[in-house]
Amino acid sequence: MSDLRRAAEQALEKYGESLMRVAYTYTKNMQDAQDMVQDAFLRYMSSAPQFSSDEHEKAWLIRVTINICKNHLSSAYRRNYAELDENMSVCDTYSSGLAEIVNSLPEKYRIVIHLFYYEDYTQKQIAKALGITESAVSTRLQRGRKLLKEKIGDDYFD
Amino acid sequence: MTDNRFSDAYKKSVNSVQLPENFKDHILSNLSLEDAPKKKPGLVLLQRAALSAAAAVAIVACALLLFSVLRSSPPAVTKDMHFRISSATNLAQVGGAKVSFLNSEGEYLKDENGNTLTAYTDEKGRVTAKLPQEEALQIEVTAEGFIPFVGNASENIYVCPKMTEDTYRAVLTWTEDCDLDAFLTLTTEDKTEKLHYFKSDILNAQGEVLAALDTDSSAPHSPETVTFRGDCQGVWRLSVGSYSSLKDENSLPLAQSGATLTLYKGSSLVGEYSIDALSKGNVWRVLEIENGELRVTDTTYSVSAMTDIN
Numbered sequence: 001m002s003d004l005r006r007a008a009e010q011a012l013e014k015y016g017e018s019l020m021r022v023a024y025t026y027t028k029n030m031q032d033a034q035d036m037v038q039d040a041f042l043r044y045m046s047s048a049p050q051f052s053s054d055e056h057e058k059a060w061l062i063r064v065t066i067n068i069c070k071n072h073l074s075s076a077y078r079r080n081y082a083e084l085d086e087n088m089s090v091c092d093t094y095s096s097g098l099a100e101i102v103n104s105l106p107e108k109y110r111i112v113i114h115l116f117y118y119e120d121y122t123q124k125q126i127a128k129a130l131g132i133t134e135s136a137v138s139t140r141l142q143r144g145r146k147l148l149k150e151k152i153g154d155d156y157f158d
Numbered sequence: 159m160t161d162n163r164f165s166d167a168y169k170k171s172v173n174s175v176q177l178p179e180n181f182k183d184h185i186l187s188n189l190s191l192e193d194a195p196k197k198k199p200g201l202v203l204l205q206r207a208a209l210s211a212a213a214a215v216a217i218v219a220c221a222l223l224l225f226s227v228l229r230s231s232p233p234a235v236t237k238d239m240h241f242r243i244s245s246a247t248n249l250a251q252v253g254g255a256k257v258s259f260l261n262s263e264g265e266y267l268k269d270e271n272g273n274t275l276t277a278y279t280d281e282k283g284r285v286t287a288k289l290p291q292e293e294a295l296q297i298e299v300t301a302e303g304f305i306p307f308v309g310n311a312s313e314n315i316y317v318c319p320k321m322t323e324d325t326y327r328a329v330l331t332w333t334e335d336c337d338l339d340a341f342l343t344l345t346t347e348d349k350t351e352k353l354h355y356f357k358s359d360i361l362n363a364q365g366e367v368l369a370a371l372d373t374d375s376s377a378p379h380s381p382e383t384v385t386f387r388g389d390c391q392g393v394w395r396l397s398v399g400s401y402s403s404l405k406d407e408n409s410l411p412l413a414q415s416g417a418t419l420t421l422y423k424g425s426s427l428v429g430e431y432s433i434d435a436l437s438k439g440n441v442w443r444v445l446e447i448e449n450g451e452l453r454v455t456d457t458t459y460s461v462s463a464m465t466d467i468n
Binding site for chain 2: 005008009012013016017020021030031034037038041042045097098099100102114117118120131132133135136137139140145148155156157158
């Protein structure tokens, strides 16, 4: 087994679940999410990036997964079959309380909410992962929280 | 903003959702193809040659397709747009400032080579850029000694000099033809209320300035800037009053002024607040700061004299 292959296996073990949940936040479909993470690891293998720390490696994988998801969502196939995919999400297993409510938000809000509240990312880290400004992250976070409050009330928020 | 209760409940909820069984095994099994070439270098060369040939054919096909698309579709509509960057405290022009642009999604605009579109102001704070005619374009400005600014790409941009960490600065701007003023009250621990507006600074018992007006404005697109100290005990309340509505009841309502108040602290942007276009009244109470804690109040009410603002 090559060193690269071993590194990929270790990264998948450490970050696989996080990456699946990030991908699902975009795709709303577990099979698609698995395909997105699969692609991220194929890129990991083909580009053999060097990392300065575990956090750096995780951030790289999350950023690559997000880019793959965005490309997937903007592809002609996805646009043509968006309605079908939305229906599929209803039958999926991701229907657990708050997670489901967050996943009902528009895409640009739910990914920011997920990274902030699940991954404990700072606004600066989110900005880097999504390729947008901290100001845009702040705005999306505020609007996402407002939408969540409309759905679940103020009780969960400071 | 920590929202620990939401964060904990959300994590619990997400973690309760089952991921596909053996998803890691499935992913790993498909990685083996990528790993194989390293074990069979001879095969790699043949595969790479075949792939290169296929890629060359694909690139030519894509180029032809792109050429035909470019010929048949109109080019993106762009135009030269001019901006002037000035200091929010003394209106001095800011030269050498780095300027970038963002679309309505908050993503940086790129040039034809895929690089972030960037320009620098001349010594008079002016910069011109060829930009798409998008309604909600944003501008990002960074300059030595100033707090980074991101906001709507209007013709005149005002940036705020960095301050000591316990200092606040509020910059009020508006877009429509009316005269607005920034009002600041300090309610101290003994319940004494001190009002600051364009002609009266706030001093403490020792005569030290706690709040002062940097620039006054009576017209749109020019800033009214107030600087105040965050290290004093009490409640700061920041409001915006419509002076024109007191002079003339038929003047433009405050709600339609396009008023925006931007708050900075130290070397950071705290937030940008805009008037609700459906609100009523001639005073907009924007926010309060009590012993360093910010509360956004965002309410409106009416007064018959500016000294009634509280």
